[in-house]
Amino acid sequence: MNQERSSRRLVFLAIAVVLVLCILTARLWQLQVLKGEQYYRASEDQRLVRIPISGARGDILDRNGIPLATTRLVFTVSLLRETHEELLEPTEESAVLIGRLASLLGKSDEEIRRAVEAGQPSPEIAGYQLVELSSLEIPPEAVSQIVENREDYPGFIITRKPVRCYPNGDAASQILGYVRRISSEELSRLSEYGYLPSDLVGKLGIEKAFERVLRDVDGGQLIEVDRRRTLVQTLATEPPTRGGDVVLTIDLPLQIALERAIDEQIAWLRSQPDLASATGGAGVVIDVKTGQILAAATRPGASPELYSTFSGPMSEWPGNEMDKAVKASYPPGSVWKPVTLLAALAGGVIDASFVHVCDGRPDPELAGKSCHYHGQVDLMRSIEVSCNAYLWMVGKQMWRVERTEHIEIAQRYAVELGFGMPTGVQQQIASMGGTPDVETSGNVPASTPRYGDSLNSSIGQGAVTASPLQIAQFYATVARSGVRIPTSLVLEVRHPDGSVIHADPPQEISVHIDKHYFDIVKEGLERVPVSGTAAAVFSGFPLDDIPVAGKTGTAEITGRESHGWFAAYAPADDPQIAVAVVIENGGYGSRSAAPVVRKVFDYYFGINYETDDTAE
C-alpha cells in the first residue's frame, strides 16, 4: 500500500520536474525569442559608444588660392568625467598631475588649474562623458609625451579639434563673415541636415552663404567600453569628411593694400585738427573686364576669430560686422554727377555743347547755396572742377522737362546705369548655390514736385544713396563706355564630393545711352587727376603712362562732417580696374578718399617712388 503510494509520488515528482523545466523553457522563449531583439539592442547599446570626430570646415580662398579662412587641427586634452572631477579636488595626487602637465606644456600650475576648471563637458553618450580642456592647446611634441607615458597621465585622452582660423587677421573680415555656436533657432531649422547643438555655423558673409558647402561631416569612432566605461577597444573608425572650398574673386594682396590705405588715411585724417571725426570707410575694387570684385573693404575691421569667440555684452562687440562696401548706402555727392549728366544728355535735356557761367554767387532757388566761382563751364569742365552750379542748371532744365512732359529722366537713366537695384553679387552667390546676405539697393532720384529736392539729387545729395559697390560698378560701366556687367564675388565652389561649380562668364548688359555721351563724360573724368579736383593728389603719378579717370565727391550730411568720395578707373585708355572709396566723415573727397585710390593704383600698377614720395 505505502509502497505504491511512494511510487505514485515518484511519478508526481517526475511531473513536477517536467513542469519546472517547462516553466523555465517558456521564460527563456519569452526572453530570448519574443524580447530577444530588445535585449540584444540593450546589450549592444551599453557596450558600444560612438564618439564623433570633427572634420575640418572647408576653406575660403582668394583668387590666387591663398586661404582667407581655413581650419587648423589642434590637439587638446580631454578627460574622462571621473578623472576631471578627481583633478578638480585639491588632493596631493591632482597637484602632482597638474604640475606634470604644467611643466610639459611650459605653463604655470595656476594656468593649468584654470584650464581644468574651464573644462567643457561634451554631451554625454551612453554614460560616457569627456571633459575637454579646450583652452589648452597641446603642441605635437607634448602629444607624443602624453601618449607614450600613458601611466603618467591617467584618463587623459588626446583629441584633435578643428579650429576655424583666419590667417590674414581682419582682412576682408566682413566679406568672410564668421562662425559661431549654432543658435536654437538655427538648430531647429537645420537639424534635418544633421546639425548638433555643439556645431558651429556661419553667421555672416560667405561663411553663412556657403554654410552647406563649407560644412564638414563628422566622422565617428565606434568604441567598446566595459562596465566601468573605460575603453576596451576601437571597433571602427569612420573618417570625417572635409567641407568644400569656396574660391572668391578677391585678390588678397590688393585687398590688404586697399584696407591698409584706408586705415592709414583714417589715421592721418584723425591727426588733423579739423577732421578728427573721420571714423571709418569702405572701398571696392572691381575688375573692369569681368565685373569681379577684386577687393571690398570695410574699415575698421576685426578678425572673424574675435567674433567667433566673443562672449561679452553687445556693447563690447569687437567691431562693425556690417559689410559697408556692399550693404551700406551713402549719399554719393559729386561722384553722382556723371549719372546726372549722362541722363540729361540721353534724355535730350541738354546737348553736349551746353554751357553755363558759374558766377560763384548764392543761388536764390536753392536757399542761398553757392558754388565756387568757375567762370564759363562746359560739360567736361563741370566734371573736372566739380561745378555744382552747372549741375543745378542741368537739374533745373531736367525738372522742367520732367514736369512738362511727365516723364522720368533722372530716375530712368539711374536705373539703366544700375542704381536702385542690387549689383549682382547677391544673385551670383545665389546662382552658385549660396544663400547670400541682402545687398543694398540704394535710392534713385524720384520724380518730385519739389524743385529743390530735384536739384539736390542732381549733385548726388538728398534722396539719392548708393553703396560703394554700386558706385564702383557705375564707374566700370563708364569705363566700358556703356556696357554694364553684374558684379560677382565667387569664382568657384568646390563641393566636398569633388564636383566644382565655376562662375558663369560675365554677362554684358548694354546701357541704352549713346556711346558718344560716355566719351564726353570720360574725357571730363580723365581731366580730374590732371588738372581738376584731384590734381594735387595725383601729382607725381605717371598719368602719361597710366591715365586715370576719376571723380571726387563730398557728400554733405546734416550735423556732421561730410563723407569724402573718390571713384575712378585706370588706365583710362584701356581700363582694368575701377575703384570707389568712401571715407565716413572724412571731409572733402579730394583730401580724404582720393589718396586712398591713388595708393590702390600705386599698388596695382606696381609704381615705385624711389626718390619722389609725394603720394600725399
Place this chain on the structure above:
Amino acid sequence: MRGREWNIDWLSVALCGLTLALTAFGIVMIYSATRSTNLAIRQAVWLCISLVAFAITVRINYVEFMRINRYVYFGVIALLVLVLVPFIGKVVNGARSWIPVGPLGSFQPSEFAKVGIVVTLGTLLRNSHLYKRHEVLPAIVHVGIPVLLILLQPDFGTAMVFIVVLFVMLFVGGTDIRWLLGMLITGVGATPVLIKYGLRDYQRQRLLVFLDPYSDPLRSGWNVIQSLVSVGSGRLFGKGLFGSTQGRLGFLPEHHNDFIFALVAEEFGFVGSFLVLLVYAAILLLGIKVAFDAKDYYGRCIAAGVVSMYMAHVMINVGMVVGLMPVTGIPLPFVSSGGSSLLTNWIGLGLLINVYKHRVRLTFR
C-alpha cells in the same frame, strides 16, 4: 548479486555520460567566462577528485552508509559550526561559508552537508512507511539544525535547497499528504514574518529588486537586469562560443559562477540553453527512475534526495538567471565553477549509480 557488481547498464552509462558532458561543458564555459585557464584547470582538477570520490561512492554498498550514519551527521554539524568561527571561516560576498584549503581554493562545508543530510535523512526515513507520522518532527529537527547553522552564515539559497530536499524526501518517503500540506501552509504563512524579521537588509533588498529590478537599476537591481540582458541578447542561436559581450565586458556579474547559465544563454541562445535544460531534465528523470527501481526505502529516499537536490539547484539558479527567482548564491550543478559543489554533485551521482546498481530486478517483482 556479487558477480553483477560492475554490471554496466544503459541507465548508468547515460546518467554518467550526460553528467560528464555537462561537467566538460561547464569547464569550457568557465574558460569562456574568465578568458584564462586558471579556473578552468582548477575545475578540471576538481573533476578528477570528484571522479575518484564518485568511484568510491559507487563501490561501497549504500546500505553500509547506515553504519556510519551518526558520524556523517555530526561531522556535517561540526563543519558547519567550524565555518562560522571567524578565523577559520572566510567571508565571500557577505557570507561566512568558506574554509580555505590552499591551492584548490576554498572548501564549502554547506555543500557537503547536502549529501550528508540526504544520506542521513534517508536513514531516518527508511522505515517511515511503517510507522506513519512519527518521523516528521524528527526529520524537521534533523534538517532544521544544519539549516539554522547555514542561515547564520548567512546563505539563504542553500538553506532553501535543504528545505526542498526535506520536503521531497518526506513526500517520496510516504508521509501523509496532510502533514506536507500543513508544512507548506506554515512555510508560506511564515514567509512574510521571515522577510520582516529574519532577513538581513541586503537579502530584503534582493527580494525587492526581484519584484522590480528597475527600482535600483545601478546597484542591487544591476545583476538581475544584466542577467536578463545577457539571456535575452542571445536570441535564438546565441552569439557563439566565446562571443559573449556581457560577460567579457564585466556587465554580467559572477558569470563563471552563479550566473554561468546567463553566459550559456548568451553564447548559445535559446537553442543552446534549451538543450542544457533538456540534459538536466534527462538527469533528473533518470534519477527518478533510479528511485523507482530502488530495492528498498532507504535507497529510494537517497535517490529522491539527490534528485531533489539537483532539482532545487537548477530551479533556483536558472530561475534567478531568468528573473523568476530572487538572487541567491546557488551554483548550477556540474557547470558553475566551484570545487565543493562539483564534488558534492558527483558524490550525489555516485549515490544514484550505487542505488541503481543494487536495484530490484524486474524478474524479482
